[in-house]
Amino acid sequence: MQVPFRFMHAADLHLDSPFRGLSKVPYAVRERLKNSTLNALDKLVDAVLAEEMDFLVLAGDLYDAADRSLRAQLRMQKAMGKLAEARVQVFVVHGNHDPSGGRSARLEWPEAVHVFGTEEVGCRPAYTRGGELAAHVYGISYAEAAVRDNLALRYRKREGAPFHLAMLHGNIDGLEGHDNYAPCRLAELAAAGFDYWAFGHIHDRRVLHEYPHVVYPGNVQGRSIRETGPKGAYRVDVSEQGRISLAFRELSEVRWLVREVRLGAEDGEQALQDKLLEAAEEARRESEGRPSVLRLRLTGGGALLERLLRDREAESWTAELRDWLGSPDERDDWVWIERIALEAGSVRAAAPDAAEDGFLGELLRLSAEAASDPAASRALLDEAAEPMRRHPKLRQWLDGRDAAQRAELIARAGELAAALLREGGE
């Protein structure tokens, strides 16, 4: 038997993320996005207070950059002050985006906030609001951005509490799409004797293990089209018998969404118009009053899709669709079309040309191969883009592409080349 208690587990707040590349976006959209991570923090605090949590754990990447934004720090200080006033403890570890070694303002923090150090795994008692010992909380912060050691191996349970909660920012079993920092194994975590591992780092929410629980809550607000869907934190309830139940709480201010629009072989412009509008209105309904940034992926096949690809007509459709959906200045549940994408594979899947012997088939096979192999796509892009590298901005842009973006560039280039070739042969 133990004291029942409840806490909120959040991570990867990335406060004051810059949302670059929004210069052509309407003011209302830009402002909403720029403030979204900060406002998600306020929503987190509101949820902790409204649901009367005993304490809050923040598992790293509170800030977006090692040299922390002043605005982010001031908002965090205010949030922590509100929680301290309500006698809610807060436990913090820092991660790869906000290592302890980064530049930070000299601000005073409430005593109820504990930031774990970088030298060793610390252990602190967590209390219920009634003042009873609920758990031992353990954690260690990153001293610098790139931590390659397995920090999980340093955690040792300290007896004297009914529940043991370990916080860590890191990558479990080499999860892809995220840097392999503080790498550790799920099997090690499960066998370490703790009751709950409160992780941060992976921006999708995942429960990797139960009893002991190993949990990523994901980030609190999507920051790009690669971070889609509802984002937020987990409310965790621990019963007298030690039963753990998780409930997701959405905190996002703006949802990022990707929807597929499938074109049939016979579809013409009217069908496309209807389908685009339907997809956008459906996204609006799903977001339940929140604004959303939407990418529409056109898939399927047919002459219309080929023409869109060849004549860059997708941009005209994007502009008109934005207009039909109404100005973000005029309604709060706006949907902003990020772009209409002719995604890799859409045309290829519809066309049997990749199986062909001729030049076209060879081209499609080569682009598919290069797109599926990270080393090959980097080599091909480096070679193809060599003349552009003299231009500093283009060079910076090229170097900023990650493996998935390089693969998409190559696949799209292959499809564009194929569409142009087919047109020439007709």
Ligand SMILES: [Mn+2]
């Ligand atoms: Mn992060």
